[in-house]
Structure formats: C-alpha cells, structure tokens
Amino acid sequence: MNPAVEELLRRAHELGADPRNTNYAGGNASAKGTATDPVTGGEVDLMWVKGSGGDLGTLTESGLAVLRLDRLRALVDVFPGVEREDEMVAAFDFCRHGLGGAAPSIDTAMHGLVDAPHVDHLHPDAGIAIATAADGPALTRTIFGDRVAWVPWRRPGFQLGLDIAAIRRDNPDTIGVILGGHGITAWGDTSAQCQHNSLEIIQTASTYLTQHGRPEPFGPTLFDPLPEATRRERAAALFPLVRGLASTDAPMVGHLTDNSEVLDFLSRAEHPRLAALGTSCPDHFLRTKVAPLVLDLPPDAPLDEAIARLRELHAAYRDAYAAYYQRHATPASPPMRGADPAIVLIPGVGMFSFGRDKQTARVAGEFYVNAINVMRGAESVSSYAPIDESEKFRIEYWDLEEAKLRRIPPPRPLATRIAFVTGGGSGIGAATARRLSAEGACVIIADRDLTAAEKVAAELGESAIAVQVDVTSEEEITAAVRIAVLAFGGIDLVVNNAGLSLSRSLLDTTAADWDLQHQVMPRGSFLVSRETARVMIAQAMGGDIIYISSKNAVFAGPNNLAYGAAKADQAHQVRLLAAELGEHAIRVNGINPDGVVRGSGIFASGWGANRAAVYGIPEDRLGEYYAQRTLLKKEVLPEHIAQAVFLLTQLTHTTGLHIPVDAGVSAAFLR
Template sequence: MLDKQQGARLANLWDDAKAAAMSEAERLLYRSNLLGSDKRITNYGGGNTSAKVLEKDPLTGETIEVLWVKGSGGDVGTIKMDGFATLYMDKLRALRGIYRGVDFEDEMVGYLPHCTFNLNPRAASIDTPLHAYVPKPHVDHMHPDAIIAIAASKNSKELTRKIFGDEIGWLPWKRPGYELGLWLEKFCLEHPKARGVVLESHGLFTWGDTAKEAYETTIEIINRAIAWFEAENTAPAFGGEARPVLGPAERAAIAKRLMPVIRGLISTDDKKVGHFDDSKAVLDFVTSTNLEPLAALGTSCPDHFLRTKIRPLVIDFDPAQPDVEKTLAGLPEAIAAYRADYAAYYERCKRSDSPAMRDPNAVVYLVPGVGMITFAKDKATARISGEFYVNAINVMRGASGVSTYVGLPEQEAFDIEYWLLEEAKLQRMPKPKSLAGRIALVTGGAGGIGKATANRLMREGACVVLADIDEAALEAAQNELAARYGKDFVRSVAMNVTSEAAVETGFGDALLAFGGLDILVSNAGLASSAAIEDTTLALWNKNIDILATGYFLVSREAFRVFRAQKAGGNVVFVASKNGLAASPGASAYCTAKAAEIHLARCLALEGASAQIRVNVVNPDAVLRGSKIWTGEWKEQRAAAYKMDVDDLEAHYRDRSMLKLSVFPEDIAEAIYFLASDMSAKSTGNIVNVDAGNAQSFTR
C-alpha cells in the first residue's frame, strides 16, 4: 500500500473500510471521485474510469460482463452513479466484426447505443473502446500534468522508458477512438506484465485486477513522475525571469482596465464572461524569457486544446514600464490580428466536410507581469479554461526543463477542434438561455426586490453581482443563490451607494470577477415617513443621498464600463409609484424618488447613441420580503392611515384598481423584461407594477 504522502506527492486516499461495503460499481464511483478530487491527476471533465462488472441480464437472467464507463461529457470528480454508461461487453467485442478500418472509425460511435445494457440513457463517450478492449477489469485514463509533461516532450518514448522501465509502455500519438482502443488491446496482450501506458501528447492509461489496485497504480505512477521531475528539472522555469512581477494591487487594477475592453472587442456576436488568474504558476510563465515562443506552440493534450484553442494571445504590455493606455490602444489591432491568424489556420487545415469556422477570438489572454485572463460563454467555462491552461503551463514547465516541449501538430489540433463527432456533441447542447453571458450588478441585492431580481436574472443564465450595505444579509443571499445556480454565477460586494469610493471599488471588484457589465439594476433604497414640519435636514439628506445621489453614482460608474466595452448596456431603476404620485407625510422620499425618475430620463438621452438603454420600474406597496417594510416605515405608514400594521397589506391591496397584492417577484419580472432583449427597442420608459393606481398613470 502506498504511504499517505503530503506536499508535492499525491496522497493515497483509499479507505478499505469504506470500500468493503460497496458493490463493484460503487467502488468505481468511489475511485473516480478520489481521482477527480485533485487537479494534478486530471482536469475538470477530463480523464475516464471504467470497470468490467458481472451483472444479471434483465432479458435472460444470465450473469454477463458489463462495462461501466464514464459517460460522455461527465467529470470524474463530481460524477454520480447515473453518470456512467453501461454496455454489454460481448456486444462491444462483436463490433470488431463490422469495423471497416481507421478511415471509418468514427462510424463506430454510432454503434455504441446498440450495446447499451439495461436501457441506460447515459450516452457512451468516444473513449469507450479504449476501456473496453484493455483486457483488465479496472482501467483509469488520467491527464496528470507530470505525465503529460513526459508525453509532450520531444523524446517522450525514451523518457517513459527511463523513468518507468518495462512497467509503463508508450504509444505514439493517435486521436482517441476505435483504432486507439485496438492499439491498447494489442499493447496489453504483447506486454502482459505492464501496468499502464503513456500516450504521446495525451495522457496516462493504468489498470488493475481490483478497483483498489487500479487506483493505487495510478497514484504511484504519477508520484514517480513527480519525483523524477523534482530531481531532474532543476533549471530556471521557462528560461528564467525576463520581466518583473507587479504587485497584487497593481495586477488587479490593470486586469480591471483590460477585461471590459477585451470583452467588448470579442463579444460582437455572443456575450462572454471573464476570469482572472494571477497564481504563481501563471506569473512564472508570463514573466519568463520563453513566454512568446512557448505560447505560440499551443497545448498538447486534446482536452487542454479543446478548452483553450490553438494558442493564447500574448498581450503587448511591459511590466517594467507599465503603460496601460498604450496597451488599451493596441488591443483592437492585436485581437483583429489573432482573428485573422485563426481564420488562416482554419483555411489551411479545413477538410471538405469540416464544420463552418467557429468563434475566431482567443480564449486565453496572457499579460506579462500581470496574469492570465480567459473569456468564454459563461463564468464556469472561463474558469475551467483557465485551469486547463494552468495545466498546460505545468506541462510546458516540465517538458521544456528536461527536453524540448512539443505542441500538438497543427493539422491534428484542427482535426480534433473540428472533429465531426465533437461538432455533433456541440449541436446537441441545449439552446443558450436568454441572458447567457450577460453580467448584472444589483444594488440593494440582499433585500426582497434585489434578491428576487437576482434570482430571476440568474434563472435566465446571467452572472450577478449582489451589492448591499448589509454584509450579513449579503452573505446569506449569495450563499442561497450559489446553492441554487452554482458558485460561479454569483458574487457579492459590500457597497454603500452614497460613497463614491465604495461604488468605484465595488464596480472594480465586479469587473475583476466577471470581466465586464451588461445590466445595472439600481435598487438600493430606504423609506421614511414624516410630516414636513417634522422632517429633519438629516432625514431629507439621507433620502436624497441614497435615492438620488446613490443612483447617480452607480449609474455613472456603469456608463463608464459600458463606454469602455463599446457594446451597449442596460440600466433599470427601481423607483416608486411615489415618484409620480405625491403622498402625504413622505416629502423627502417622494422627492428623491421623483429625482430618480428624472435622472433615468436624462440618462436615456445620454446613452442612446451608445446603445445604452435606461428604463424605470415603479413598484408600490411591496410588503412581503421587503427590508424597507420591516422597519419604522411600516409603522409610520400604518399610523398615517390610522390602522394596525397587520391591516396594511390588505389596505394597499384593496386600494389598488386590480385588488391584488404586489410581491418582489412581480417587480423582478418587470426588471427582467426591461433588462432582456424583449425590450430591446425601449428606453426612457416607465413600467408601473402597482396593481393599478390612477394617480401614477404616466399618460
């Protein structure tokens, strides 16, 4: 048994007591989750595991051999039992009889559904033959950085032999598919004592007679590779440092400036979301002597390549003499040049049946001395793409330190990127939601209307930044929404909207989190009630500060971002019926709300030429879930109407024309309408959500 090692080595996490109570299929799940829990073993969505299990055939009642293998598109670290495809091994073996050769191997994928065991709906992946034909019960296919560094070296075959002897074999590059499955079978039969094989430019296959043996072999082989690199790779990484590393605050400040501009330039067709990484591995690479030549080679492992494109874009920036304005001015030309280069790559490599060229923009942007920015269709994909490129950096560090790093040949890279099977998988993906790729910031985000709005926008695929002065409520709201939609889709910033510095800081944090902004929902609020003679200057100023000045400050900051992106924008003010219809005993509140509405009209005029839309939602009497109505306001309004506070909701409902109560979700629905493309031709408008109030009719 392996020692439970710490530090740079992978720990053996296998627990005999846990595993003993499991079925063979459950041990496969256990093994998979253990392997996927460490990104040094495999990246998100990468790798595969399998087990050949004896099962009772539901048709014949006979005991038969069934292949359990990770299904298409799954992730071994988070997979559940329903994430595995199950196939009859006798039918998989029978496929040999209809195989027409390597030129027709893609058609074999179409036969896999005919091998399905027990009507399992989980689609089998193209890696299925690789596992089926290895004549061992338990097989792991992982993408460890330490192994891919060997596989991506110019002399990878010799290095494999030197490090592992006869225990681990080597096979030349071959695109995953049916033919590679036959290669693996042939290798195993010819080398019965081998424990695994390194696939050139790809990864590691290992196997065992038990789930535990397979797991421990995988861990052991990776640890041996890590130890070998530690001993042999002693030269300065990537040729040594050639540029300084800027400080954390300066790195973040520069990323905040660059990200919205890059996003605007690459989001002409589909909106993209960004991710920033300035981890040590990234900084070692972006300050190195060999940054440009290594980056130009692209990645090696197919999984890395599919996530990060043919190569990254290295931004022209000198950290020794930082000039952000010069870099910003050069971005349009640099991005246009990348697109042209990508189009030329497509034209050089395309085949007669290749799918149409996809988005030609880079995914990975390397900023010397600052870090790495990645952009993708959503935050999770952008983050994962960054993680994949960190894997690629680690591979380049290892390979270039002991040999010469070799990227995937251009034609092979193209044939994977534009593989018809990969295209078919993309076509099967669900249609994007209406706000996919959009980024929203909601002030007052921890309150009733704010949280309901965030929920509604996130339901349509938006990333949301919650901004609020109440940090405890903010944390609770973020946790609630993260549990519902995923941590990648929501962030929070503590923000006092009356503070210019706090607003600027909050927006900057939002830009660093997601790379830009599309929607501002200005909703922070309060409510006060007092006769004019009892209205203190402090109360008057508080209303004006939050409801007028606060709305001005956040709008100004949003406009700055929108103009930097040059891709339009959308502002929705949450005002009030009281901004149109005067109410006794609330002059400060009503006046401030009227100021909001007029500010929105002014901003609609200013923003129209830049496709920045500004609209208003006017709620009335939103009692349930509203933080405003949990304080003195409720008692004050009840006193003004000479009634008990418990009768207030019924009073507002009965005074409405439609005799209906208004809830936070009703306001959120109107905000979503104005924030979405459904209202793409509306600006300067007011939508009343008040169940009907003749006094607040706008016309």
C-alpha cells in the same frame, strides 16, 4: 448498487479529487463485472465507464455508460478502419445495457478492448509533460523501463483502443501507457490495483521531473509581476476592454487568474515562444482554443498603449484564427465557431479566460494553468513539442465534438449577462438577484448589510458574489464595481434598487431627513450609474441600467415630500441617461412599484408602521390595504418587480421607459 460500480465510483472520486491526477471533466475510468440480465435472468458481462461530459470527481451512477462486453468486443470484427472510425461511436449505442445511463464517450473502446477488469485514462500534468516532450519515447523508457509503454499520438477513437489493447496483450507485465501528446492510461486486476498503477505512473513521472528537470525551464526573468494592489488595479482597467474584444463573435463571461504559476510563466523569456505553440492535450485546447492571445508589452507600459496594442493584437488573432481554419477545413467541416481568443495573457497582471458562463470561464483558465505546468515539465527535461496544428484542427472541428456541442442545452435568456444589483440583500433587490440568476445571469449582490448579501449569494452558487457598499460613498461604489469586474470581467446590467424612506410631513422633515434620502437614492443611483457606465462603454457590448423608482415619483401622497422628491429625481435620471447613453447601446429604463410590503427592508424599518398610521390601519394589514385600493385588487410582491426587471432586459429596442408595477393605481398613470 453493483459492487463493481461502488468500487469504480470510489476510485473515480479519489482520483478526480486531486488536480494532480486529472483536470476537471477530463479522463475516464471503467470497471468490468457481471450483472443479471433482466430478460433471461442469466448473468451477463458488462462494462461501466464514465460517460461523455462527466467529471470523475463528482461522478454518479447515472453518469456511467453501461455496455455489454460481448457486443462491444464484437465490434472489432466490423471495424471499417481508421478513416471511418467515427462510425463506431454510433455503434456503441447498440451495445448499451438496460435503460438510462450516460452516452458512451469516444474513449469507450479504450476501456472495453483492453483485457483488464479495471482501466483508468487520465490527464495528469506530469504525464502529459512526458507525452509532449520531443523525446517522449526515450524518456518513457528511461523513467519507467518495461512497466509503462509509449503509444504514438493518435486521435482518440476505436483504433487507439485497439493499439492499447495490443500493448496490454503483448506486454502482460506493463501497468499502463503514456499516450503521445495526450495523457496516460493504466489498468489493474482490481480497482485498488488500477488506482495504484495510475498513481504510480503519475508520481514516478512527477518525481523524475523534480529530480532531473532544469530549475528555470522558462528561461531568465524579464520583469517582475506588478505588486498585488497595482496588479488588480491594472486588471480591473483592462478586463472590460478585453472581455468586449473576446465577445466579438459571441458574448462571454470572464475569469481572472493571477496565481504564481501564471505570473512566473509570463515573467520569463520563453513565454512568447511556448504560448505560440499552443496546448496539446485535446481536453486543454478544446477549452483554451489553439493558442492564447499574449500582450507583448512590459507590465509598466502606459495603460493607453496597452489598450491600443490589445486592439491590434485581437485583430491579428482573428485573422490568424481564420487562416488556421482555412488551412485545414474541408467541405465537410463544421462552420468556424468564432475567431476570438479564450485565453488572454497579460504579463505582470495575469490571465483572463472566457466562457459561456462563470464555470466554463474558470475551467478554461484552470486548463491553461495545466498547460503551463505541462510546458514547464517538458521544457525542464527536453523540449515542448505538442501535437501538430492539423491534428488540433481535426479534434477541434471533429464531427463528434460538434455533436457534443449540439447536446448542450440552449442558453438561458440572460446567459453571459453580468448584473449589479444594489440593495440586493433583501426585498426587491434579493428577489431581483434570484430572478436574474435563474435566467442565467452572473449577479453581484451589493448591499450595506454584507451578511444579508452573502446569504443571498450563497443561495445562487458560483455565479454570484456579495459586496458591501454604501451607495452614498463614491469610494465604496468604485471599489464594489472593481470587485465585480475582477470577478466576471465586466458589467452588463445595473439595477439601482438601494433605497430608504422616512415618512414625515413638511414641517417635521428635517434637512438631515431630506439629505439622507437624496444621498441614497438620486445621488447613489447617479454614482452607481456613472461608475458602471464606464465599464459598459469600455466593453462596447451595450447594456441595461434599470432604476427602481416608485409610484411616488408621479403621485403626490401625504407626508412624503423627501421620498417623493427623491424618487422623482431618479425617474428623470432615467430619461436623461437614456438620451445620453443610447449611442453606446445602453438602455436606461425604470420601474415604478407601489405597496411592496412583504419582504421589504424599507417597510420593515419603520416606513410600514408610519404608513399604516397615516392610513389608520394595523401594520400587518398594510399589504392588504394597498391591494384593495388598486384596480386589480392584487398585492404587489418583490417577485413582481423582479419579473419587470427581467422583462426590460428582453425589450431590446426600448429605452427611457417607466413601467408601473402597482396593480393599477389610476392616480399614478403615466402621462
């Protein structure tokens, strides 16, 4: 690796690791140096810069765009002017060096044209607070003197690069600039000096705000946040409704933020005015939209009143967003992408943020927290004055932004779906959780064995959580569903998989045996379906409930009364719920597996040994035995059941169906 690249990555990681320096995927850093030209064998001057879409904190060499400096700087001579500056992004491709590398971002000119070996462009809250203050130029002079210059707002692009390069050239003692409405840029002769200068600007701005800012820039407190337990209960009651509203144009995943920054902001008198002004830094409002939706009721307003008001505000928000689009759109503008809010603020409760996946939803919330910090800083020493609405529109519906969106890979089939899988810690449940996650779903792995559930969730990353639940307990189911809602905003897909079996003859079956199996399977499935259906109905987004029943629901096997009766009960619940929930676009279907031995918690807990004894074979031959009695002569694995679950989610016009996944057992054919 080139030494310049090593230094650049080290600096990027150190800067990007601290959220006080820049937001996720925001800002960029560059280094200039020499390398050997593979064609001529001579030295060539290059620039390595973070490419489009990358993140400083996790940047790798493959995330860098590599350009020849001579060709990049020669673009100055053919620059057609501000009105056509977007054409320069395509020209960057003709300046690239070597194979591979990331696509150059719009900020490439800023880095290449500034005559300094190392350049950072960052979005620190403290820096943007100065950049969005009404008297930002005067504050910049007061805080930094001649060490940092002010650059009036200009949309990122080639001309902004020329502007900053001119300041660097004409003011050689400056270490960087405050970019009006946007962020900061700093430079240095070495990577260490550049990083030092970036941090000096950030820390100096932060210290000034701390020492000179008014103590309560958001005004007096109107009301206190709800106590934590009450707050979470209220959030769980509202989140599915709000998610459904925010998914009017396209389905979304949600994220809840109720930290002190958000709760304090929403408790103060000035929050409606400031929220209406929207965010300013392009990275902020591209993630959070031009402004949030804010509930204008106190935290203790009756729940029904809050729900009705949210519906009204959502309709008004959509009308206002459409009007905003119409005010600024030109015949060349991309179509309106959707009129729903990405941020919904609930005083006393917190912030719901939305995105196409869990990470995007979480990051949108993080960006709005950045915006709150910016507003606090600007209001503490001046007044918050973000860029004009017309400029926000120019960036939101920028051709270059549209091109970036087109580069996003198409969503996986279950993207934005939120799945609740019972018995998810092992066997069929674990295989189903893995398959749903692989297809893009967020997954709640519910199991009585929390350790097993956590192990599966850890495999699946941020879009999966584990919850401990015994499906015989109404209280534990209610609590688990609430955790799921608070984690992702709702539930769209339920897999009733939790189960057990005790293989005994009629005379050996006790009432306790019967009760236990009926409590876990038919009763447990009923309770889970009831609680999750409440969420789905509140969302008004439809959904799927899938029962993992059994061949034994229709086949009369020996020594199997309690289990078979319980599974038959589950099978009929599918028909009953399909008939009842269809009006809410909730599909209810079932799967009838058989002989799923490998990885099965039921078989490992004694059922396998019992069935092997019934059939007079060694237990380790049970899977083979089941396979040989099927029409296809194939063993059924947990992954095959998971495949059927996924298939049912794709059958958009099917409900009340049972699918056998038993490799062909003619006696269990459905009639």
